[in-house]
Amino acid sequence: MDGNDEQNCIDRVLRGEVNAFGPLVERYQKPIFNLMYRMAGSSDKAADLTQETFIRAYQKLERFHPGKRFFPWLYSIGLNLARDSARKKTLNSESASTLNPESLSGCNSPGEQHDRMCESLEFLRLEKALDELPVNYREALILRYHDECSMREIAAALNLSVSAAKMRVHRGLDMLREQYKGGTHEPQKRSF
């Protein structure tokens, strides 16, 4: 689905076709759910917030600027919702581990199993380090290096200027490196 397909879906929704919103939900539910999971720390809460994000986007769809990418706009709505939610409630964090025993199944050799376990531990460390970063820095890194957004799209999603988005990515990477090494950098106070 490219930008034109997205625009066609939006046009159809605005003509009253509810089901035309389906492909947009299908495409972006995973990154939005993961955003919500990082913000809320709970699968149930993340699912609720994801659903609320799409409903909010649907309600405001006529305000979406034609020709822009849908994802940064949706992400921005989701981030604001998650921040509002976090202000109302304290975080109820469940285990954020991605170290899943099922991920080790299917390994053909003890060496391969060891490699996968090491990788899972790396991801666990990474998630923990990311979790310690301020939200805007963390999300800038995720958008840039995981979701492969351009700086302009990151700026739109985080309501920043392009130069500020570049700075967030650059500075966030330095902060993450310090966190990941578990060394000199002081853990960041979670801020929204």
Next chain:
Amino acid sequence: MSRKKDPSDQPFRDSSAKVENTAYENNEKQDLLALKSLIYRMPDREAPAGLTESILSSLEPKTVPGWVRIYRWALRPRTVTFQPLKLVPAAMVLVLGLAIAFQFGPWRKDPGSMDPRQASLIPVTFTLSSPEAESVSLIGSFNQWNPAGHKMQQLGDRNTWALEIRLPEGRHEYAFLVDGKMVVPDQSSPFYQSDGFGNRNSVLFVSRDEPTNI
């Protein structure tokens, strides 16, 4: 999100891309590159099954005013692409068409045709034999006796001054102004009319029946 490339294979082209080109030169840059790669490979959690259906079932069809749809249509960017080579035949056809149109079209100017108002006028040639004159002008009722109105040209024999102008049918009075000061009636004209100041003006009757040479 199907356009992924592992940053460990190719550095990202952001503001730090230039720095990353030398990433292998020191540990810090290696760390950053490894971190980018790790973020890239970080597994996503799957969204709960049935989320799409759940969302769609809670939505009502939108009713958007027509002007909003028109406004959005006008805002939508369009891309126009063309290949210069493909334009060459079209340009040739256009040039050929224009050439044909100008050659045979209704707006083609016929060399023989003239303004209808001009066509209703009759050519009249005036001549005066005056070898000593430095300049001769034709003045008359048709140019309000303006001395600068019709300058006559000296012919090759150096004796004769001549001028052809187009006049409407009817009666015209005229005279020649020699060297800007002397009013001379046309000796070849059979008709004269007194100007009331002691001079005589020649009188010409222009008719469509035959060209007039004075």
